[in-house]
Amino acid sequence: MLKNLFIHFSKYSLSNILIALAGLVSFPILTRMLTVEQYGVMSLIGATLTLVISFGKLGVQHSAIRFYSEINANKSPFNLTQFFSTVLTFSACAGAVFTGLWLLGLVFLPEHHYEGTVVPALFIASVLVFVRIFYSSILNIYRAKEFSGLVSMHSVSVKYGGLMCMCLLLFYWQQDLRSVYGGMVIWELLTLVLIGYHLFKHFGEHIRFSVDPALLKTMLMYGIPMLGTELAYGLLNTGDRYIIQLLIGSDDLGRYAAAYNLCNIINGVIALSVAMAVRPMYLRLWAEEGKERTRQFIEMSTKYYWMASMPIVFGLSAISEDLISLLASSKYIEGAVIVPYVMSGFAIYGSAVIIAAGIFIYKQSMKLMIFVLASVLLNVSLNFALIPMFGIKGAAIATLVSFSALTAVMYFYASRLLFIRLPLLKIAQYTLAALIMYIGIMQFHYESYLYNLIFKIAAGAGIYAAIIFLTERDVRYIVLKYTGIKA
Numbered sequence: 001m002l003k004n005l006f007i008h009f010s011k012y013s014l015s016n017i018l019i020a021l022a023g024l025v026s027f028p029i030l031t032r033m034l035t036v037e038q039y040g041v042m043s044l045i046g047a048t049l050t051l052v053i054s055f056g057k058l059g060v061q062h063s064a065i066r067f068y069s070e071i072n073a074n075k076s077p078f079n080l081t082q083f084f085s086t087v088l089t090f091s092a093c094a095g096a097v098f099t100g101l102w103l104l105g106l107v108f109l110p111e112h113h114y115e116g117t118v119v120p121a122l123f124i125a126s127v128l129v130f131v132r133i134f135y136s137s138i139l140n141i142y143r144a145k146e147f148s149g150l151v152s153m154h155s156v157s158v159k160y161g162g163l164m165c166m167c168l169l170l171f172y173w174q175q176d177l178r179s180v181y182g183g184m185v186i187w188e189l190l191t192l193v194l195i196g197y198h199l200f201k202h203f204g205e206h207i208r209f210s211v212d213p214a215l216l217k218t219m220l221m222y223g224i225p226m227l228g229t230e231l232a233y234g235l236l237n238t239g240d241r242y243i244i245q246l247l248i249g250s251d252d253l254g255r256y257a258a259a260y261n262l263c264n265i266i267n268g269v270i271a272l273s274v275a276m277a278v279r280p281m282y283l284r285l286w287a288e289e290g291k292e293r294t295r296q297f298i299e300m301s302t303k304y305y306w307m308a309s310m311p312i313v314f315g316l317s318a319i320s321e322d323l324i325s326l327l328a329s330s331k332y333i334e335g336a337v338i339v340p341y342v343m344s345g346f347a348i349y350g351s352a353v354i355i356a357a358g359i360f361i362y363k364q365s366m367k368l369m370i371f372v373l374a375s376v377l378l379n380v381s382l383n384f385a386l387i388p389m390f391g392i393k394g395a396a397i398a399t400l401v402s403f404s405a406l407t408a409v410m411y412f413y414a415s416r417l418l419f420i421r422l423p424l425l426k427i428a429q430y431t432l433a434a435l436i437m438y439i440g441i442m443q444f445h446y447e448s449y450l451y452n453l454i455f456k457i458a459a460g461a462g463i464y465a466a467i468i469f470l471t472e473r474d475v476r477y478i479v480l481k482y483t484g485i486k487a
Contacts, residue, residue: 026163027262028327033175036254036331041118042177043257044245047238049125054234056098056133059223059365060090061140065280066222066363068144073287078215084141084206086215088199091137095130102126121177127185135192138199144280154195161187225365232372236379236402240395243383248391256392259324259335260342266316267346278354286361294361295418302354303423307472309347310427310434311464316343318441319456326449338396345403356410358417367413375406433467 031039064087070076071083103126106119142151166183173179200207244253278301285294316323320339324332353360359368379402386394414420440463441456468475 026166027258027265029167029170030180031258031327031332033170034177034180037250038177040241040245040250040253040257042180043238043241043253043261045118045121045125045177045181047234047241049128050238051234052098052102053129053132053136056094056129057091057136057223058094058220059225060087060094060219061136061223063087063219063223064137064140065144066283066360067219068141070287075287078212078218081206081208082212082215084203085208085210086212086219087137087141088134088207089209089211090216091134095133098133099126099130102129118177121181124178124185125181128181128188131185131188131192135188135195138192138195141199154191158188158191161191222363222365225369232369232376235376236372236399236406239376239380240383240387240398243380243387244392244395247384247387252392255332255335256338256395257335258332259320259338259392262320262324262327263316263339263342263346266312267343267350279357279360282357283361291418294357295420298354298357298418298420299423302351302420303426305351305354306423306427306430307468307475309350310430311437311460313340313343313347314434314438315441315457315460315464318438318460319453322449322452322456326453335392337393341393341396341400345400348400348407349403352407352410355420355422356407356414357420358414359410362417364413364417368410371406371409371413374409375402378402378405429471430468433464433471436467437463 030042034042064083067076067078068083071078071080103123106122109119109122139151139154162184164183165186166180169179169183173182241253241257244256278298282294282298282301285297317340320336321333324336358364379398382398382401383395386398388394390397411420411422437460441460444452444455444459446452446455470476
């Protein structure tokens with residue numbers, strides 16, 4: 001099972017590394033070709049798009065992952081034809097409806113937006129509502145089937161193809177938000193056609209243009225609370241941008257959004273890869289091998305998650321000023337102050353999909369929605385209290401506290417359903433190792449941002465890897481075994 005986890009994690013992490021690299025490529029292009037104010041507006045449009053798309057999915061993408069293993073193992077009254085047809089047909093209809101609602105919402109925008117490029121950009125972005133809702137349903141079917149290679153390939157394709165089209169439009173058409181969203185639309189439409197063709201070619205015998213009412217009801221009963229969770233998480237992850245815009249303005253929002261987006265890019269390499277790989281695996285283990293085997297797998301995954309996460313948190317904190325200055329220019333460097341807080345919050349919450357597995361296994365989606373909504377209220381309250389005092393750093397502190405509180409509540413509730421032992425001593429050990437790494441790499445100071453990055457990353461990787469090799473017997477065994485070195 002460790003081998004299978006490593007294989008799936010490797011595929012997802014490789015794709016997320018490539019996606020992160022694409023994000024790092026697009027980051028300096030967007031921050032330089034758009035004004036700070038335009039970059040801030042782009043972050044608001046992106047946040048709104050995320051919320052609308054999350055609502056349009058109605059949680060069915062989560063249901064697809066949760067119910068596929070049971071249906072495929074013949075432990076459900078439904079069959080695969082009902083599953084495929086219901087998921088795809090419902091998602092297509094929901095995508096069409098919410099695209100219409102997005103267009104209708106443009107009518108109610110303030111009049112001054114019609115004088116610039118915001119409304120044309122929003123009109124172009126409307127296509128993404130349908131595409132991403134329907135595309136998500138297909139991709140999550142493949143995730144449920146543990147087709148990690150195919151999912152990874154498409155995820156990378158969407159990012160790089162969209163980036164290519166966006167750059168062509170920015171350089172040869174308009175240097176504004178119309179080109180940003182126009183490039184995304186062109187490529188994501190093409191990708192949807194290609195993955196749709198692949199799905200119908202290989203699973204066409206299970207696909208009908210129909211919805212099974214009983215299955216849809218079952219999926220919505222699980223999915224709608226997950227929808228609430230996803231919407232609430234979207235607000236938790238992006239709601240502070242609306243408050244920053246309200247309280248201190250677009251320029252500070254642009255700096256905050258740039259640093260936050262950089263954290264999101266890096267965080268995706270570990271946390272998102274773990275979530276994509278681990279949850280389908282422990283749901284399958286639960287359906288096929290039972291409670292104890294599932295618990296062992298989750299506890300093992302938790303240890304390796306923290307081993308991988310801590311150097312990312314401390315490492316990015318150490319290089320944030322150099323990285324932001326190099327990629328986005330010095331006009332965004334003030335945003336570096338938020339990186340340690342945001343990355344710590346991401347790392348803590350990233351573990352929730354593992355340590356709170358009982359919530360997902362026992363289908364406690366309503367409880368999860370309540371927990372996330374409570375954390376949103378905490379986050380909003382903290383933002384209004386802290387931003388006037390500390391500026392964008394206050395928003396970052398609010399993010400850390402909110403994510404930490406949410407993870408703690410999820411874990412303690414989930415432990416009543418499926419108790420997972422936290423490797424607290426190991427977490428402390430990895431934190432200390434990462435702190436030693438941080439202190440070591442902070443000794444490097446060069447005038448060039450690029451030299452700083454090169455030496456800090458190389459030194460940090462070497463220091464942390466050496467500490468883990470010396471202190472972790474299983475890691476040492478694996479390294480010696482596959483390198484052929486005798487201890």
